[in-house]
Amino acid sequence: MRVSKRATSAIALSAAAALVATGCSSGGSGENADSADGAIVVHGVQPENPLVPSNTTETGGGKIVDWLWTGLVEYPNDGGAPRNALAESINTTDSKVFTIKIKSGTKFHDGTEVKAKNFVDAWNWAAYSPNGAQNGTFFADIEGFDKTYTTDPDGPDKPQKAPAPTADKLSGLKVIDDQTFEVTLAAPTAVFPTKLGYSAFMPLPDVFFTMKPEEFGRKPIANGPVKFVSWEDNALIKLTRFDDYNLRDKMKVKDVDVKLYQDDNAAYADLLANNLDFMEVVPTSALAGDKWKTDLGDRGRSTVTPTTAFIAFPIYDKRFANAKLRRAVSLSVNRQEISEKIFFGTRKPADSWANPLTPGAKPGNCTACKFDPTTAKQLLAEAGGFTGEMVFYYNSDSAHKDWMDAVAQQIKTNLGINARAEGVPTFAVFRQNVNAHKMTGPYRAAWQQDYPDVENWVNPLFVTNGSSNDGLYSNPEVDALAKQASAAPSLEASHEAFAKAVEKVDQDVPSIPVYFYGQQSGHSEKIKKLELNNVGEIDITSVEL
């Protein structure tokens, strides 16, 4: 799969270098359409859910939510630290109580003013568990979350139901005046302001609370540089410039048509024929033999995204409980070779635990990521060998077979373990087994950060009961260090403490980073300038024709 969205996030790629495409096709066919009235067609996929930010967790809808809304902070294209967007100031003395002041005079697309209560109401709605928002747990930092959000004591498959929440509002949220609100967290969290650019934290207009969320989501009213016009399912989403936008640059083109494709190859054919103006990720079939470079020439561009591919161990399986064995497996993977032979260099061999594009991440801190078959053999012997077959699992509805086969083959050659890779038919079946902790061998995983901070690469993945710690890794030392880091008074102190936690993780090798994702995009001849944002999506305000 393409890593799910859950991440508008992230930090910067080196993307900002504005791209200057060759001018239009030479024929002076009057194509010098003024940017101001211009229209572009970009690639999209049908959003899975109605477009409500706190209920959008996949890339199809996430991308459009990102364009439609502007949050309190935004993540710059060039990868710098998050900066205030709608927020005038976010002040705190103890990383526990935040006073957030928003800029006055900004408007929703229906003309109503964006006020502090639009944030507070939206967050309360998402955090109230009976509303079933997929991003509900993003509000867990805020005081009172345990009262509004209850979980099912025996899991969703069992008869017992979750108790009704005792409160319908977060006690930690307080509106002070039209422009100011105060957020009290349950515990100090230095990274909290960074999170505020994630789509779960977007404001909702008053009208949202008077209608059904799914009706709102079919015709969303947001506050960003572009506003919603119409949505023809599986075919087209039409957007147009919001002329009253005053937070940053207005869009330079007028209309954006998001053409919803079911097949990447169809979109690619349109791109080649200049029938599509931007495609974020060219299909895998075009990567083989660098075909996309010949096809697109200087209309193609390559960039890196803050996403890492891992192979995770089911630590609940006794055979994988020994850290030496896990380290031996990691050391016998030749990441360089996989990067070159399988991905033609479009993905970089991983050498750190958090993606190096993330603020606070230390490049090269994964000592287990080296290729060292000699030490690996030695460690395997110390661990007492491995009996039986080691099966590497992946979901075969996406292009993972080649590299997983290569990993299994390398383990077989370098360690002499009887290893092979096996595909699970669909992502749903695959994740069902992973969620139920029923995996019997190492399995592929990928992580795209939700917001650009190293915290997002440690707490969800390596802390006991972390939201994506599916292998059930648990080390009290890591937990303690991560807790200390999360509560640090400043981001710098927090990053230092996380680095220490990562050192412990590096000793235990609960999963193995394999490669960092790259992205190959293409655009049409008529686009003269465009930038990609921190996660590789097109920044529509930057497009010039």
Place this chain on the structure above:
Amino acid sequence: MGRYLLRRLLQLVPVFIGTTFLIYWLVWAVPGDPFAGKCGERRCPDQYIAFMTEKYHLDQNVFVQYFTYMKNLLQGDFGQTFSQREISDIILTSYPNTLKLAVVALAIEAVIGLGAGVLTGLRRNGFLDNLVLVSTLFLIALPVFVVGFVLQWLLGVQWGIIKPTVSSEMRWSELIVPGFVLGSASVAYIARVARTSIAENRRADYVRTAIAKGLPMRRVVGVHLLRNSLIPVVTLLGTDLGALMGGAIVTEGIFSINGIGRQVFRAIITKESATVVGIVVVLVLVYLLMNLLVDLLYAALDPRIRYE
């Protein structure tokens, strides 16, 4: 005739119930939890799963689910997808597109297939006959996606004659190439069936009589020969409409047409029984009605056939 029609229409009821239950049950039996992969590399919140499970009665057994579904369906409520969209909306937007594509394919089949069949049937073993034989063999041997990709690449990307994909307005002119791709294999079959049928009837007594009467050749072929040779061709064309609509998924994918194929595929993957059944129900009706229409056409074509 009236009683025959009534009997045929009544037969639709058990077929309808049988197919819908079978499909509902098959989709239900597809392994995988519909919400396991929905939130990416992270579990969906329990509350979200509980909310969806209750809303879609997923905790009930398959019979209860099916009967709840049928009860709503009979009241005209097709239900909602897991993304909370009305399934009737999906059917209303995607069906006309697939139907349009299938009709274009059918028209191309009828014109090219029948034309080639008549010409070669009248002049067997000539150059034209051999040419058609070879080219139909070639079309039958090529999988639809190969024809599709090659034409898209040649006409759309290399020569720029057509746009590589169909726009959301679904103009008729844009559908010619996709329609040809979809109907390509059937064109070949129609041509061959028509050729055999014409060649066979060419030597029938009534044709000889018609010629002996001194009727002009055009009238002999157009009225006497063609009409009697059409029965197998009409059977093929009639059942083909259903097959084209159900089999359009590949063509729809290549040319990015928002039709039922993609909806069914998506719904099977996400285990949305209601969507699959909703779409297939209509498809079943198309099949049944087309078969009925073909049977009725027999009587029109051949006076010896009567329905009592």
